[in-house]
Amino acid sequence: MKQKITIKTIAKELGVSTSTVSKALKDSHEIGAETKERIQAYANLYNYKPNHLALQLRNQKTKVIGVILPKIVHHFFSTVIMGIEEGANKKGYNIMVCFSNESHKKEVETLKVLSNGSVDGIIVSVASETLENKDFTHFSDLVNEEIPLVLFDRVINEILCDKVVVDDVGAGYKATMHLIENSRKRIALITTPDHVNVGALRKQGYEKALIESYIKSDENLVVKIDETKDISSQISSVFEHNIDAIFAVNEIYAAKAMKIAKSKGLNIPKDIAIAGFTDGLISEYSSPAITTIAQHGLTMGRQAVDLLIERIENESADFKAKRIVISSDLKVRESTKTSS
Numbered sequence: 001m002k003q004k005i006t007i008k009t010i011a012k013e014l015g016v017s018t019s020t021v022s023k024a025l026k027d028s029h030e031i032g033a034e035t036k037e038r039i040q041a042y043a044n045l046y047n048y049k050p051n052h053l054a055l056q057l058r059n060q061k062t063k064v065i066g067v068i069l070p071k072i073v074h075h076f077f078s079t080v081i082m083g084i085e086e087g088a089n090k091k092g093y094n095i096m097v098c099f100s101n102e103s104h105k106k107e108v109e110t111l112k113v114l115s116n117g118s119v120d121g122i123i124v125s126v127a128s129e130t131l132e133n134k135d136f137t138h139f140s141d142l143v144n145e146e147i148p149l150v151l152f153d154r155v156i157n158e159i160l161c162d163k164v165v166v167d168d169v170g171a172g173y174k175a176t177m178h179l180i181e182n183s184r185k186r187i188a189l190i191t192t193p194d195h196v197n198v199g200a201l202r203k204q205g206y207e208k209a210l211i212e213s214y215i216k217s218d219e220n221l222v223v224k225i226d227e228t229k230d231i232s233s234q235i236s237s238v239f240e241h242n243i244d245a246i247f248a249v250n251e252i253y254a255a256k257a258m259k260i261a262k263s264k265g266l267n268i269p270k271d272i273a274i275a276g277f278t279d280g281l282i283s284e285y286s287s288p289a290i291t292t293i294a295q296h297g298l299t300m301g302r303q304a305v306d307l308l309i310e311r312i313e314n315e316s317a318d319f320k321a322k323r324i325v326i327s328s329d330l331k332v333r334e335s336t337k338t339s340s
Contacts, residue, residue, distance in 0.1 A: 005046045008141070014042060018144040065308060066119035067097045068110055070127045070154065075251065075280025076297045077125070080152065083301020084123060091309050093120070100127040102227075108138045121148030121308045126156060128227075132195040148311035152304045154198055162307040164300050164324045168198050171293045171328040172205020175247050175275045178291070178330055180213045182338055184245035184273055188221040188238040190253040199224075202249045202277065225253065236260050245273040245336075251282045254290050258335065273336040288334030296326055 007025075011018045016035065024031045024039035025048075031039075042048075065088050069077045081097060088095050096119060100107040107127045114122055122142070130136070131154065139159045142149050152164040179187050189206050192199030203222070210217050220241050225234055235257050238246070246261075248254035254276025258268060266272050268288055276283055279294040303324050 005043075005048055010039060010042055010046075010048065014039060018141060019146075022144070022146075061312075062118065062120050063093050064119045065093050065095045065305065066114035066122040067095055068100055068107060068114075068122065068124045069097065070100050070102050070125055072099050072101075074278075075282070076153075076278045076295055079297030080125075080301040080304070083298040083303075084305045085301075086298075087302040087305035088309070093305075093309065100130075102128040104129040104133055104135060111138050111142060115142055115145070115147050120312045121150070123150045123152060123304050123308055125152055126154040128154075128192075128196055131156075131197065132193070134195075148308055150304045150308045150311075152300055154196065160321050162311065162322045162324075164304045164307065164326065166198070166295050166300070167325050167327050168201035169205040169208070171277070171295075172202035172247070172249075173209045174205070174328070174330045175277070175291075175293055176206045176209035177213070178332065178336065179245040179247060179273055179275060180209060180215065182245075182269075182273060182336055185215060186218075186221065186241070186243045187215075187245040187247060188223065188241070188243045190223050190225065190235055190238070190246060190248040190257060192249060193224050193226065199249050206247060232256050232260060239264060243272065246275070248274070248276045251276045251278045251280050251290065251292060254292070254335075255282050255286055258286060258290065269334065269336050269338055273338075275336055279331055283331075283333070286335070291333045291336040292331050294329045294331055296328065300326055 007018050007021045011021045020031060020035065021039055024036045025043060067081065067084055071077060085095050098110045100110060104127055107130055111122065136156050136159060139149070139156060143159060143161055149161040150164065151159065151161060153166065155163045155165055176187060189203060191203050194200045207217055221238060221243060223234055223238050225231055235253065239260065246257045248257055254274055258274050261268055261272050268274060274290060276290045276292045279292045283290040283292040303326065307322060
């Protein structure tokens with residue numbers, strides 16, 4: 001008995017994309033005659049039958065949008081959800097929010113469930129483990145199956161879909177230049193591992209500000225946090241290098257840095273200035289309040305859902321991936337203010 005095959009099986013065996021197989025089986029003019037004949041012959045040989053139930057589920061509109069976030073506790077992501085829900089509700093959609101918990105496996109499983117007809121389209125901020133592994137097959141499959149997808153904040157440049165991002169390089173530059181303009185010369189950076197692209201981009205902005213200000217960069221002042229280990233002890237190590245300022249790429253790192261500085265008897269901002277990222281409650285109600293970059297998560301959420309709904313409701317339109325870049329603002333507070 002011949003094996004039961006799928007579009008993915010045919011694509012793998014013939015060394016083509018699932019999108020090419022799908023179009024060839026529909027006799028699309030976009031596929032060359034030779035490739036089309038080869039695919040159709042293989043499909044006939046193995047008695048390929050399309051999964052009509054899956055197709056029917058996909059073709060029926062649910063008016064539900066799936067959202068996959070990497071973390072459940074994060075002020076930025078909570079504001080993005082608010083923006084997505086607000087934009088979705090205005091256009092008659094509801095949202096279903098899931099969390100990958102930074103796990104590649106969980107992200108793959110969640111995408112599989114959502115793409116089987118549960119939702120009309122999906123909005124994702126990519127898990128750290130996925131970025132580290134560089135295994136993006138689940139997103140490629142989603143795009144090949146023509147399921148509407150929008151990536152935001154943490155995105156994958158290789159995936160051809162709509163994206164909404166913050167100007168992370170510009171934001172890192174603004175924060176670092178603010179510290180330099182306040183006469184800080186030994187500025188530490190508390191950031192993510194390089195595979196988390198938002199942290200890597202903010203580091204580029206930090207380095208750009210140092211170069212333009214003729215300040216020599218010092219790798220001893222850069223701490224790339226491994227969140228599987230104790231965060232506070234990693235941040236503590238940078239205090240051994242005679243620093244006078246810290247730029248942290250999120251508000252949790254900034255708050256932890258402030259706590260450590262206080263424990264060492266340092267006055268903020270007289271002895272050390274601290275700037276963070278994400279204008280959440282932690283930044284606003286810390287003592288002193290933390291100077292921070294406002295990411296405008298609400299705007300990002302609205303933009304992401306508007307792009308997705310446009311794709312859902314205009315499936316026949318020619319596809320051209322869009323990339324929306326949202327600028328950020330610096331909110332100056334007591335943690336960097338010095339008396340004139």
